[in-house]
Amino acid sequence: MDQFEKTWNEVKRENRRIDKETDRRLRENIERMTYGRYKKKRMVYRAAAVLVPLLGLIFFYRTVSDQTGIENTVVLKTGNEIKTFRLSDGSTVTMQPYSKLTLDKNHFGKAERPVGFEGKAFFDIAKDKSKPFRIDAHGFKVQVLGTRFFLDQxxxxxxxxxxxxxVKIERRGKITFLLPDETWVSDASKREHHYYGASRVKTFAFNGAHYEEAIRRLEETYHVQIQYPDRYRKEKVQGSFTGNLNEVLAIVSYPFNLKTEKISDQQIILK
Structure with a gap:
């Protein structure tokens, strides 16, 4: 544009009519300006022609991928009721209220049986040694081959x-194995505990221990709370005893004529 104005002003100052050479110079400037604009527009149009299909392809890919993921995901959940679901491998899951289990039907039952779980449920897993049943409980993982257990996530x-x-449990790189009548707990402080069911037979040795210490050992082993009269706290317990919770508790309490009363699975009162 500057060159065009310069040429026009030169002609004006000379105060003469445009000759052929001057006319040629003006036309070249005009064509150059016009062609430049046309070329820029053509480049923009070409870029748009490439970009629009590309954006459409990306959108189509994402949409198809999202829809495919949704179609392949099976979600089983409960409202305010307890409900039992049977999975394609024959396993059953009895879920408590407001629990959810998810699985990918394209992967479940192939080389393994992975699921995600939130809530509380009792699992009865069909035996299949070649395809482990894996549960991602959002914080820890559980692996089984065929078993029955209760999971509280x-x-x-x-x-x-x-x-x-x-059962094999993995949490923060630490692995714990459970056998029947055993319980694994991760408490609110993220400390792990390993407890036994009340029917599990264990051996306890009390060499002159106070009664309160013997009761504490039973509480820590079986994950129960035991209440007893305070006046027996410092009484001595002597001997080695083998049995389940009720049997050992009855033996160490016999000298004090205490009888057990079961309030719940986790609470016992001695009177």
Whole structure:
């Protein structure tokens, strides 16, 4: 544009008519300006022609991918009711209220049986040694081959209570194995505990221990709370005893004529 104005002003100052040479110079400037604009527009149009299909392809890919993921995901959940679901491998899951289990039907049952779980449920897993059943409980993982257990992912004290079979639990790189009548707990402070069911037979040795210490050992082993009269706290307990919770508790309490009263699975009162 500057060159065009310069040429025009030169002609004006000379106060003469435009000759052929001057006319040629003006036309070249005009064509150059016009062609430049046309060329820029053509480049923009070409870029748009490439970009629009590309954006459409990306949108189409994302949409198809999202829809495919949704179509392949199976979600089983409960409202305010307890409900039992049967999975394609024959396993059953009895979920407590407001629990959810998800699985990918394209992967479940192939080389393994992975699921995600939130809430509380009792699992009865069909035996298949070649295809481990894996549960991602959002904070810890559980692997089984065929077993029955209760999983609580929802409470502050997360837990797995094994009834039958064998279970492997992985949390923060630490692995714990459970056998029947054993319970794994991760408490609110993220400390791990390993407890036994009340029917599990164990051996306890009390060499002149106070009664309160013997009761504490039983509480820590079986994950129960035991109440007893305070006046027996410092009484001595002597001997080695083998049995389940009720049997050992009855033996160490016999000298004080205390009888057990079971309030719940986790609470016992001695009177």
């Amino acid at each position: 929802k409470s502050a004290d997360q837990s797995v209570a094994l009834k039958e079979g064998k």
